[in-house]
Amino acid sequence: MSAAAGAAALSGESYLTDxxxxxxxxxxxxxxxxxxxxxxxxxxxxxxxxxxxxxxxYNLIVPEGLIKSAETYNRxxxxxxxxxxxxxxxxxxxxxxxxxxxxxxLGARDLAFPKLNLVSWYLFMLGGAIVLYSLFTGGxxxxxxxxxxxxxxxxxxxxxATVIGIFIAGFSSIATGLNFIVSIHxxxxxxxxxxxxxxxxxxxxxxxxxxxxxxxxxxMTLVLLAFERIFHIGVxxxxxxxxxxxxxHLFWFYSHPAVYIMILPxxxxxxxxxxxxxxxxLFGYTFVVWASIGIAVISFLVWGHHMFxxxxxxFSALVFSILSYMVAVPxxxxxxxxxxxxxxxxxxxxxxxxxxxxxxxxxxxxxxxxLFVAALAADVHLTQTYFxxxxxxxVMVGGMVSAFFAGLHYWWPKITGRHYPEMWGRAGxxxxxxxFHLTFFPQFILxxxxxxxxxxxxxxxFQVLNVLSSAGTTILAAGYLLPLGYLTWSLLRxxxxxxxxxxxxxxxxxxxxxxxxxxxxxxxxVTEEPYAYPRPKPQAxx
Amino acid sequence: MSDAALPHAFQYxxxxxxxxxxxxxxxxxxxxxxxxxxVLFLSWIVCRHWNxxxxxxxxxxxxxxxxxxxxxxxxTSSAFYTAGVAFIEASNxxxxxxxxxxxxxxxxxxxxxxxxxxxxxxxARHLFPGPRFAITGELRTxxxxxxxxxxxxxxxxxxxxxxxxxxxxxxxxxxxxxxxxAQYSTPVAVVGLYWSFVDMVWIVLFPLIYLIGRGP
Numbered sequence: 001m002s003a004a005a006g007a008a009a010l011s012g013e014s015y016l017t018d019x020x021x022x023x024x025x026x027x028x029x030x031x032x033x034x035x036x037x038x039x040x041x042x043x044x045x046x047x048x049x050x051x052x053x054x055x056x057x058y059n060l061i062v063p064e065g066l067i068k069s070a071e072t073y074n075r076x077x078x079x080x081x082x083x084x085x086x087x088x089x090x091x092x093x094x095x096x097x098x099x100x101x102x103x104x105x106l107g108a109r110d111l112a113f114p115k116l117n118l119v120s121w122y123l124f125m126l127g128g129a130i131v132l133y134s135l136f137t138g139g140x141x142x143x144x145x146x147x148x149x150x151x152x153x154x155x156x157x158x159x160x161a162t163v164i165g166i167f168i169a170g171f172s173s174i175a176t177g178l179n180f181i182v183s184i185h186x187x188x189x190x191x192x193x194x195x196x197x198x199x200x201x202x203x204x205x206x207x208x209x210x211x212x213x214x215x216x217x218x219x220m221t222l223v224l225l226a227f228e229r230i231f232h233i234g235v236x237x238x239x240x241x242x243x244x245x246x247x248x249h250l251f252w253f254y255s256h257p258a259v260y261i262m263i264l265p266x267x268x269x270x271x272x273x274x275x276x277x278x279x280x281x282l283f284g285y286t287f288v289v290w291a292s293i294g295i296a297v298i299s300f301l302v303w304g305h306h307m308f309x310x311x312x313x314x315f316s317a318l319v320f321s322i323l324s325y326m327v328a329v330p331x332x333x334x335x336x337x338x339x340x341x342x343x344x345x346x347x348x349x350x351x352x353x354x355x356x357x358x359x360x361x362x363x364x365x366x367x368x369x370x371l372f373v374a375a376l377a378a379d380v381h382l383t384q385t386y387f388x389x390x391x392x393x394x395v396m397v398g399g400m401v402s403a404f405f406a407g408l409h410y411w412w413p414k415i416t417g418r419h420y421p422e423m424w425g426r427a428g429x430x431x432x433x434x435x436f437h438l439t440f441f442p443q444f445i446l447x448x449x450x451x452x453x454x455x456x457x458x459x460x461x462f463q464v465l466n467v468l469s470s471a472g473t474t475i476l477a478a479g480y481l482l483p484l485g486y487l488t489w490s491l492l493r494x495x496x497x498x499x500x501x502x503x504x505x506x507x508x509x510x511x512x513x514x515x516x517x518x519x520x521x522x523x524x525x526v527t528e529e530p531y532a533y534p535r536p537k538p539q540a541x542x
Numbered sequence: 543m544s545d546a547a548l549p550h551a552f553q554y555x556x557x558x559x560x561x562x563x564x565x566x567x568x569x570x571x572x573x574x575x576x577x578x579x580x581v582l583f584l585s586w587i588v589c590r591h592w593n594x595x596x597x598x599x600x601x602x603x604x605x606x607x608x609x610x611x612x613x614x615x616x617x618t619s620s621a622f623y624t625a626g627v628a629f630i631e632a633s634n635x636x637x638x639x640x641x642x643x644x645x646x647x648x649x650x651x652x653x654x655x656x657x658x659x660x661x662x663x664x665x666a667r668h669l670f671p672g673p674r675f676a677i678t679g680e681l682r683t684x685x686x687x688x689x690x691x692x693x694x695x696x697x698x699x700x701x702x703x704x705x706x707x708x709x710x711x712x713x714x715x716x717x718x719x720x721x722x723x724a725q726y727s728t729p730v731a732v733v734g735l736y737w738s739f740v741d742m743v744w745i746v747l748f749p750l751i752y753l754i755g756r757g758p
Contacts, residue, residue: 109553112563178570186563216578233671241593241683
């Protein structure tokens with residue numbers, strides 16, 4: 001087999017040329033092809049979710065709302081939230097870059113359970129199709145949080161269908177997480193000890209633990225929710241003996257760790273890119289690793305900070321507030337370590353690095369404002385305002401989406417065998433950074449001044465800041481459409497990529513671009529620490 | 543079939559490597575399942591805490607005899623399956639098939655008792671929550687909530703058992719083709735883990751449904 005694979009690699013055969021039929025794609029068990037299937041799917045979901053956001057911002061240009069109906073506006077922001085959270089942010093990095101890169105980084109030929117991997121894509125598409133069906137035939141107006149008893153008793157719309165779609169997509173998440181954990185335990189190349197693993201693997205490991213252990217909590221909660229919605233008697237209805245706060249506890253027991261499902265892979269990507277473009281080993285590798293694990297553990301203990309004003313006891317609110325502060329510690333350690341890596345590095349500003357630096361800045365702002373809302377007294381003022389909206393968009397969109405683009409550009413030559421156009425890439429990174437700040441920074445001020453979220457109209461004195469925010473959205477939209485254009489263009493016209501165009505460490509760069517179906521001609525052996533970059537040589541030229 | 547010639551997928555070093563990985567995968571899946579059912583148990587206990595008298599009134603309406611019989615049936619079926627695992631580790635395919643067949647029949651008997659008889663009676667006695675619910679008065683709220691949990695839990699457990707029947711049937715079919723031996727019995731062990739897990743869920747459900755609050 002290895003001889004045949006060797007011959008294939010020498011003749012320029014790759015996973016992309018290993019079969020051209022539709023069947024060879026739709027029934028593939030190759031992790032690289034599944035990653036491509038996922039990439040195409042989540043791109044579609046991203047632009048659907050983004051369209052929802054664009055319409056929300058369009059509505060808010062004038063105080064009385066350009067879309068006159070509050071009902072329609074509610075359905076729009078719910079569509080935006082549901083699609084973005086479950087069909088873009090949660091799966092995005094694990095199922096695309098993770099699927100593609102994890103086996104390559106491990107020095108493995110595939111994930112542990114390739115068929116399960118394919119099944120997870122079909123589950124994802126099935127769940128997505130159901131959700132899109134329900135959203136396009138009227139949608140739901142509950143917000144992505146599905147709070148009871150609004151969802152179960154009062155809301156009009158396709159609650160049950162949406163919930164079923166999310167339920168099914170949840171099992172796709174569990175399948176992916178399970179596959180990663182088992183693969184990282186069982187399929188590391190010879191010499192790849194735990195502490196020689198690149199941080200991307202560690203962060204996906206931490207992510208997968210959350211995927212496997214938090215997603216089933218949401219799944220059962222949604223089952224109980226659907227039962228209550230269908231039969232009008234259930235667990236969360238206070239008039240019938242149920243407990244609506246129980247829903248919030250269970251929902252956030254999933255959904256707060258889910259925030260870390262979204263951001264941890266971003267940490268991993270940035271930890272790959274910063275050393276590669278600073279030509280320095282990652283500063284404090286062990287700290288970054290334990291910070292990832294620490295975040296995964298603490299993330300399960302902070303859900304109560306979403307319920308400070310929901311009538312929980314002061315004692316529990318205090319405890320959750322302190323625990324929420326604790327999760328900032330490992331996050332800050334990471335930022336410190338990236339900056340430590342940059343220090344005295346030989347820094348190159350290629351597009352992946354620009355996106356990664358954008359991530360560090362935006363995530364830091366998102367993380368620090370998280371402390372404001374983790375503080376009990378401040379949260380009472382800020383909760384349910386645009387301050388919270390701005391905070392989590394800085395983390396989710398500014399942070400996570402920037403990291404996703406950073407990783408996509410970094411591994412694009414490996415995935416496609418082609419280079420993206422560098423100048424366009426840099427322009428995209430800058431436009432997204434500027435557009436993002438213009439969109440969301442005014443929302444911090446709006447929230448501080450007291451503008452509540454989820455209303456289709458607002459007081460006239462907030463108009464200037466709202467117009468600024470909506471103007472930023474158009475720049476942001478251009479920034480997101482730009483990569484869609486030039487990355488697609490590069491598939492056909494991009495310059496051919498060498499196996500290791502960035503001169504980076506990591507096993508994924510030791511195989512041709514794009515890799516052969518078997519990934520490696522001969523199983524690689526790891527003999528050194530990760531990020532074994534030479535000391536910087538200032539006289540070298542870029 | 544000799545050890546060296548055993549087939550394995552190309553990402554593994556050996557069939558043994560693959561087999562142990564499959565078992566690890568099933569354990570992790572079961573960890574996920576524990577959280578899934580754990581939420582149900584937690585919600586059950588929280589709601590019971592708010593509505594104790596009603597839950598007790600609901601519990602007294604359940605069919606203790608069928609529940610007890612079903613518990614015995616399910617534990618026995620797991621015992622047979624486990625014996626089957628031991629037999630195939632001694633390369634005794636005939637006994638494996640017999641044990642799996644017994645486990646399968648017992649699993650089916652559970653489903654018939656639970657859904658064919660017990661659910662049928664429950665529904666006939668208007669124990670499904672709704673306007674025609676049998677228990678009235680101040681205990682109605684709690685008792686209805688109890689039966690929400692009862693029906694959701696038994697339906698989900700039943701679906702898991704149904705999947706288990708499919709898996710055990712699949713093991714019987716493959717064993718019939720002579721695919722398992724002492725050298726290769728991973729699927730038998732993996733399905734065994736799942737089958738026992740479904741059993742364990744029931745062991746938690748049994749007291750929650752039939753025992754707690756039943757006393758005088």
